Amino acid sequence: MKEKITRRDFMKGTAAAAMGMAIGLSPEEIQKTRVILIRHQDALDENSKHNADIIQQMLDEAVMKLLDQKDAVAAWKLLIKPEDIVGIKTNVWRYLPTPAELEGAIKKRLLDVGVKEENIGLNDRGVRNDPLFQKATALINTRPLRTHYWSGIGGCIKNLITFGERWPDYHPDSCADLGLLLKLPQVQGKIRLNILSVLNPQFHGRGAHHFDPRYVWNYKGLIVSTDTVAVDAVGLKIIQAKRLEHFGEEVELETTPKHVKVAGDRHKVGVSDWNRIELVKLGWQDGILI
Amino acid sequence: MKASIFVFLLSMIFSTRGKAVEKIMESIPREISGWQADAADEVYDRETLYEYIDGGAELYLTYAFQNVFARRFVKQDAPEIVLEIYDMNSSQDAYGIFSSERQDEEVGIGQDSEYGGGLLRFWKDKYFVSVLAIGDEQTAKPVVFELGMKVAEAIPAVGERPDLLKYLPQENLLKNRIRFFHTHTILNRQYYLAGENILNLDRQTYCVFAPYQIDKNKSFLLIIHYENRSQAETSYLSFLANYLPEALGTGFAQLENGKWAMIKTSGKFLFIVFEAPSKEWASGLLSKVMRGMELE
Numbered sequence: 076m077k078e079k080i081t082r083r084d085f086m087k088g089t090a091a092a093a094m095g096m097a098i099g100l101s102p103e104e105i106q107k108t109r110v111i112l113i114r115h116q117d118a119l120d121e122n123s124k125h126n127a128d129i130i131q132q133m134l135d136e137a138v139m140k141l142l143d144q145k146d147a148v149a150a151w152k153l154l155i156k157p158e159d160i161v162g163i164k165t166n167v168w169r170y171l172p173t174p175a176e177l178e179g180a181i182k183k184r185l186l187d188v189g190v191k192e193e194n195i196g197l198n199d200r201g202v203r204n205d206p207l208f209q210k211a212t213a214l215i216n217t218r219p220l221r222t223h224y225w226s227g228i229g230g231c232i233k234n235l236i237t238f239g240e241r242w243p244d245y246h247p248d249s250c251a252d253l254g255l256l257l258k259l260p261q262v263q264g265k266i267r268l269n270i271l272s273v274l275n276p277q278f279h280g281r282g283a284h285h286f287d288p289r290y291v292w293n294y295k296g297l298i299v300s301t302d303t304v305a306v307d308a309v310g311l312k313i314i315q316a317k318r319l320e321h322f323g324e325e326v327e328l329e330t331t332p333k334h335v336k337v338a339g340d341r342h343k344v345g346v347s348d349w350n351r352i353e354l355v356k357l358g359w360q361d362g363i364l365i
Numbered sequence: 366m367k368a369s370i371f372v373f374l375l376s377m378i379f380s381t382r383g384k385a386v387e388k389i390m391e392s393i394p395r396e397i398s399g400w401q402a403d404a405a406d407e408v409y410d411r412e413t414l415y416e417y418i419d420g421g422a423e424l425y426l427t428y429a430f431q432n433v434f435a436r437r438f439v440k441q442d443a444p445e446i447v448l449e450i451y452d453m454n455s456s457q458d459a460y461g462i463f464s465s466e467r468q469d470e471e472v473g474i475g476q477d478s479e480y481g482g483g484l485l486r487f488w489k490d491k492y493f494v495s496v497l498a499i500g501d502e503q504t505a506k507p508v509v510f511e512l513g514m515k516v517a518e519a520i521p522a523v524g525e526r527p528d529l530l531k532y533l534p535q536e537n538l539l540k541n542r543i544r545f546f547h548t549h550t551i552l553n554r555q556y557y558l559a560g561e562n563i564l565n566l567d568r569q570t571y572c573v574f575a576p577y578q579i580d581k582n583k584s585f586l587l588i589i590h591y592e593n594r595s596q597a598e599t600s601y602l603s604f605l606a607n608y609l610p611e612a613l614g615t616g617f618a619q620l621e622n623g624k625w626a627m628i629k630t631s632g633k634f635l636f637i638v639f640e641a642p643s644k645e646w647a648s649g650l651l652s653k654v655m656r657g658m659e660l661e
């Protein structure tokens with residue numbers, strides 16, 4: 076058995092096999108997982124202000140298509156029951172937080188389903204100690220997509236780190252084991268929907284806080300799925316494609332975002348294999364990149 | 366008694382080696398061109414840096430980071446400006462953290478600097494300084510520079526760059542892309558080599574990674590300074606065993622992508638060339654380095 080995966084394995088195209096051998100994967104089949112990528116030209120205006128009505132419309136269309144329903148509330152009812160206690164896991168990173176318009180669109184549909192307002196919570200860093208999140212029966216996982224200093228990308232998997240007791244425990248090896256967050260008692264089996272905002276994602280970062288407005292662009296999209304890993308796999312493709320377009324050559328991410336693949340292959344908490352993702356592209360197609 | 370005097374003298378030497386970061390912050394005005402300091406300065410150390418930097422603290426902790434002072438400047442209808450002064454404990458590590466993601470043009474503040482996208486970064490003495498404008502960059506840019514210059518003036522001393530930089534051959538060297546670091550996680554950020562630490566890098570090793578532009582392609586030189594000869598030799602063998610087994614006996618091999626890799630060791634040093642266009646080019650580069658270091 077080959078023990079150490081190196082750059083040469085990637086040159087040879089054997090990294091996946093090497094990783095599989097190293098971790099004892101079985102070749103079991105996983106059904107295709109559906110991911111909706113929806114974009115709208117007017118989701119942000121020329122001043123990058125988010126349009127709440129358009130974002131609501133995009134979210135509705137995405138959820139309907141995801142669940143093959145013709146009515147948005149009917150589709151949401153397949154995800155959430157009126158008696159559910161729902162935590163909206165958002166992201167408050169000061170430079171690029173989850174847009175309030177998106178949080179509002181989610182909350183509106185939860186109320187439409189019949190969830191009581193007092194049973195809907197919104198939190199990021201305080202989820203572990205938030206009484207509502209502690210007794211939540213359902214989670215909606217949402218955040219913006221960006222490159223991330225230590226994990227390569229920050230997506231829906233990384234968004235769950237605030238459920239971890241000690242965040243640095245997830246940092247070794249480029250945060251490879253972030254997928255384990257989906258197995259925490261407060262999370263496992265509770266995520267009903269993942270909404271990765273690619274309304275204005277960041278494809279490259281600089282500085283201590285890894286933020287640089289030169290590398291934020293108005294892609295005007297949402298990636299929606301019940302599969303946390305799959306939305307990140309699609310997000311990663313978009314980031315890589317944008318970097319190729321911008322830099323004119325393949326510039327590797329500063330940190331290899333291996334946690335997406337490891338979450339799918341090793342921890343089996345979702346699908347990271349592009350061949351097992353059914354990507355449905357809706358709306359504005361210009362510059363969609365993938 | 367002699368021992369306690371020695372410890373006292375040693376602590377005096379270290380405490381006066383660089384001006385304390387809080388003293389520097391005190392000398393920076395709390396109002397500048399209409400921007401006012403917002404609330405008290407924030408201070409974070411190695412234990413609390415995670416609270417301040419979401420996801421980026423690990424980078425600083427691979428260096429000898431001691432603490433950071435942060436001050437926010439606000440002005441109505443204008444971008445917020447955040448000043449951060451990082452005490453990196455040595456000028457080498459101040460240079461190292463600056464080099465870790467250098468990409469923009471030099472702007473002449475401190476010992477090396479760059480500006481882009483509202484972010485001014487520079488280092489001087491044992492300090493790394495960041496001034497970031499969040500929002501309309503053009504409005505804030507003059508103040509960002511003014512603030513940066515005031516901080517640079519407040520740091521009286523200058524520091525030494527890492528010695529290893531002296532030995533980099535200059536021809537075709539991409540100077541703004543040189544990186545100085547210690548650990549394998551940072552090496553992997555520049556050039557993913559292996560998931561595991563096959564070169565035995567840690568906070569006691571000194572590494573410089575330098576790219577060279579050859580026509581449209583880039584080749585890379587890695588120099589590692591270990592604590593002792595034994596570590597260098599062990600790491601040489603580990604690299605051959607895990608990455609370049611074909612090079613056992615010769616030190617070089619052509620890889621699957623057609624490029625060449627080459628490794629040599631001498632004393633406490635290890636030298637590796639990646640992505641070379643030919644073995645002659647790799648060999649020539651290493652000869653220049655080793656001649657410069659008087660190792661051959």
